[in-house]
Amino acid sequence: MKLATWNVNSLNVRLPHVTKWLGENPVDVLCIQETKLTDDKFPVKEIEEMGYQVVFNGQKTYNGVAILSRHPMQDVVKNNPKYPDEQQRILAATINGIRVVNAYVPNGQALDSDKYTYKLGWLAAFRDWLGEELAGNGQLAVLGDYNIVPHVRDTHDPAMEGDIFCSDKERAALQALFDLGLHDSFRLFEQAEKSFSWWDYRMLGFQKNKGLRIDHVLLSAPLKERCVSCVIDRAPRKWQQPSDHAPVIATLGA
Numbered sequence: 001m002k003l004a005t006w007n008v009n010s011l012n013v014r015l016p017h018v019t020k021w022l023g024e025n026p027v028d029v030l031c032i033q034e035t036k037l038t039d040d041k042f043p044v045k046e047i048e049e050m051g052y053q054v055v056f057n058g059q060k061t062y063n064g065v066a067i068l069s070r071h072p073m074q075d076v077v078k079n080n081p082k083y084p085d086e087q088q089r090i091l092a093a094t095i096n097g098i099r100v101v102n103a104y105v106p107n108g109q110a111l112d113s114d115k116y117t118y119k120l121g122w123l124a125a126f127r128d129w130l131g132e133e134l135a136g137n138g139q140l141a142v143l144g145d146y147n148i149v150p151h152v153r154d155t156h157d158p159a160m161e162g163d164i165f166c167s168d169k170e171r172a173a174l175q176a177l178f179d180l181g182l183h184d185s186f187r188l189f190e191q192a193e194k195s196f197s198w199w200d201y202r203m204l205g206f207q208k209n210k211g212l213r214i215d216h217v218l219l220s221a222p223l224k225e226r227c228v229s230c231v232i233d234r235a236p237r238k239w240q241q242p243s244d245h246a247p248v249i250a251t252l253g254a
Contacts, residue, residue, distance in 0.1 A: 001096065001252045002027040005143035005215055006236075007104070007198075007245035011035040011066070014243055015043055021236055022050055027249060028070050029095055031102035031143040035064030042066070057091045065091045065102045065144075082132075083125035090126075092133070098223065099137040101130065103144035108164050116164070119147070123173035131180055140220040142182060145245065147214050148174045150184060154213035156194060165212060182218040185230040185250040197232050198245045206237050217250040226252040 004027040008014040011032065022030065030052075035042070037058045047054045047068055057078040058064035065088065067073065073093035080090050089104045103126065108119035134140050148170045149155050160166045178184070186195075196211025205211065219227055230250040237246045 001029075001098075002249055003029045003031075003098075003100065003141055003143060003217060003252065004247050004249040005031045005033070005102070005145070005217055006247040007033040007145040007215060007243060009034050009036075009243040009245065011037055011043070011064075012041070013241065015046060017236055017239060017242065019046070019050060020239075021233075021247065022052070022068075025233065025247075025249070026051075026070070029100055030068040030247075031091075031100065032066050032068070033064070033102070033104035033145045034062075035066050036061055037064055055091060055093055057088045059086075059088045063088050063104055065089060065104055067091055067093050067095075067100060067102050069093070069095050071096050080125055080129045082129045083122065085122070089122075094137070097137075098139045098141055099133055101133065101140070101142045101144075103142060103146070105144065105146045105148065107147050108170070110164055111167060120169055120173060123170075123176075127173070127176045127180065130177065130182075134180055134182075134220060138220055138222050140182070141223055141250075142177070142216075142218040143248075144216070145214060146174065146216050149212050149214055150174060150187075150216075153193070154196070156196065156210040156212070165214060177218060181221055183221070183224045185217045185219050185224070185227050186213070186232075186248065188224065188227055189230060195232055196246075197248055199237065201244055215245055215248045217248055219250065223252060226254070228253045 056066035197215035199206035
């Protein structure tokens with residue numbers, strides 16, 4: 001079973017990319033972030049024509065998440081019931097016995113910003129809710145754009161250490177998820193140095209591989225044992241008018 005996450009940075013713009021990518025990479029589940037669409041504008045027909053069921057949780061201009069699945073989805077939950085939030089950032093569903101959570105973690109903007117405080121509060125509530133989800137279903141996969149760089153090796157520029165995405169408090173919040181019993185599937189395997197999932201549009205960021213690894217697939221212990229690979233697919237980042245993120249795909253064996 002293949003689980004993928006991709007921040008598409010506007011599904012309205014990137015729908016042809018999603019269609020092309022799924023045609024070439026027919027994963028079982030695709031979690032997408034930053035759909036930037038209200039629910040009434042979501043391209044349900046186009047997604048279903050690709051052979052996928054879809055659930056979505058959107059808003060105008062910003063945020064928005066969706067789960068595309070080749071299998072039936074049950075027990076769909078929108079947002080974190082423990083954290084009232086006008087921003088649409090979370091969607092969960094049970095698929096083939098696996099509880100799949102799709103999350104678009106707040107950016108945070110800067111360490112002295114109110115958005116940074118919001119990010120930390122959001123993550124604390126997220127951790128509490130995931131603890132309950134994990135207690136209810138040991139097979140838990142949490143995919144998404146976390147906007148957190150786990151380690152200095154996950155950034156092109158060590159000078160970013162201590163700044164936004166790389167701050168101690170953000171990493172402590174990510175570690176709190178690991179402490180629940182979740183595992184970074186990408187680091188279960190040997191990986192090439194300077195492996196990133198996001199590159200700035202400016203200053204030839206992708207061409208110079210000046211990126212960050214901020215898109216993650218976290219797996220509970222039972223799913224960790226089933227995981228046989230996790231890769232970042234850089235190909236869509238080379239397409240015309242791409243998202244600034246690349247898909248991350250974790251493959252689970254039987």
